[in-house]
Amino acid sequence: MDTLLQQILNGLTLGGIYGLVALGLTLVYGILHVPNFAHGAFYMVGAFVSFHAMNAWGWNYWVAMAASALAVAALAVASERLVFHPLRKASGIHPMIAAIGVLLFLEAAAQALWGADFQRMQTPYTAIVDLGGITAPAQRLLIIAAAFALMVALHLFLTRTTTGATIIAMAQNREGASLVGIDAHRVAMLTFAISGALAAVAATLYAPINLVYPAMGHLVITKAFVIIILGGMGSVPGAIAGGLIIGFAESFGAYYVSTDYKDIIAFVLLVVILSMRPQGLFAKRGH
């Protein structure tokens, strides 16, 4: 029973992180219809900025997280302006290849600035909390709380505010949104900023129980792609549900099947599901 609860806790932790990363990816896909391969690099840069702010400048964990969210949001907006905006009319594989160019650049830059070594990020929350029989490191509980609080906040922003509604409108119908006077450029920049900030926060939350290194975004971004395909590209609830599915599949798979192969589980799940339902689990129609 205890191990079961422990696995549920792990699943929620992973699901929260994956969900945050996938949300940013799915929002950008909804607006631009570009699978942003550079999103994993945004995640990695977020972790390094927080790490640097805490280690070199001695900033507080939360201040570093906020600074990193701002920095990565700015980076994401810059990449939208310089790379994706000029390519918005290009079709097919060109925007995808440009995104890969951004990814390669950011990884090499991070390696030049911070080195290829694995770094460990400190956290102010090292306590072990005892929850009626099951023990949990405080950082994990913090991840779960913060991730799901952010998801609720994002949901409220998208559904209850006019600015948020413009993003939804753009995702639903680009021409229609322009017709009612929504500025497409502003919405695209806003969406990139939100997606970058979410990636940076996710990375800063997860880094203390993981490691910080230039290639840290690879697996996370690939899993985030699996999640948004499962949940339907561009769907916000789908990204959260997909994040939890993959999170639980991994934590239970690692425990009951094999730790060696836990990273494969998400991909095998994707291959199996897409083989049977090419349009994804929740999507109503294929593309």
Add this chain to the structure above:
Amino acid sequence: MRRFIDSHAAWGLLLAAGLAFPWATGNDYHLTVMSTAYIFAIATLGLNLITGYTGQLNLAHAGFMAVGAYTVGILTVDHGWTFWGALALSGAVCVALGWFIGIVSLRLKGHYFSIFTLCVGYIMFLVIEKWESLTHGTVGIMGIPAPEPIGALAFESPLALYYLMLAFLVLAVWVMRRIVKSLLGRTFIAIRNGDELAEALGINLMRNKVLAFQLSVCYAGLAGGLYAGFVRFIGPGVAGVEHTFDMMIFMLVGGLGTVLGPLLGALAMPWLTQSLQFLQEYRFIVFGPILVALVIFLPHGVVGSFLAWQARRDAKEGKPHAQD
């Protein structure tokens, strides 16, 4: 001029340059760099068939190259096969695997296909890394034998290996040109230009896409097999997605959907990397922005843009011009 760069004379000139290269350098290190470039050029030609001609970006291409390399590695080292037997099988294994992966993945369109193959590439990498009893895990396979002599031709020296790789590249280019000039090649181009359009012409989409995919990964598998025999050591890193990205850059610099473009890209870029030796680790700081700039400003690559310019000039002068 246009007719020149696609003529027998131009290809002959390239071949002559390839044959004369060892006399121009006389340096084993340069021979090794060039031979490696030839191997990756073969794989890049394959990637170009599915991506440049058929319009499907396959991100598992390096994975298939690794499957070919490991086929040769495992069969020669653990099972005592000859290199040539194993090499023949490396292409066949990829064609068979490509059929299974093709019929599943090619039902997906556009981005879904790319993301799916990205995941397939990861699965290949992780399986190679974790399945120690078959693949020797992270240690890799060492001591792969060099290609056995054929008659009086021995392949021990770098010079002999260089000519062997050149011969395979020439064969690969010749077959690829036969494919893309044939009805089959035009069928692939029709699919790239639009699924619906191609279907309206009576093209069986799925069968042709799977065929293009199999041919493409066959090139990757054979290139992988040659790589194993040439470097004689392989590790799971061969399957890394960075190799696919490298090949994508070669293809894009030269020009998608031409035979000459990816070939020139694959031969020129390694030398550029060599000359930026001090940047080795950080080469993508330069290549990343180059890739982005190419996609934005020169989406058809060097060769593609030249051909387009040539076609426009011909059209202005009212000359008839041959379709590629």
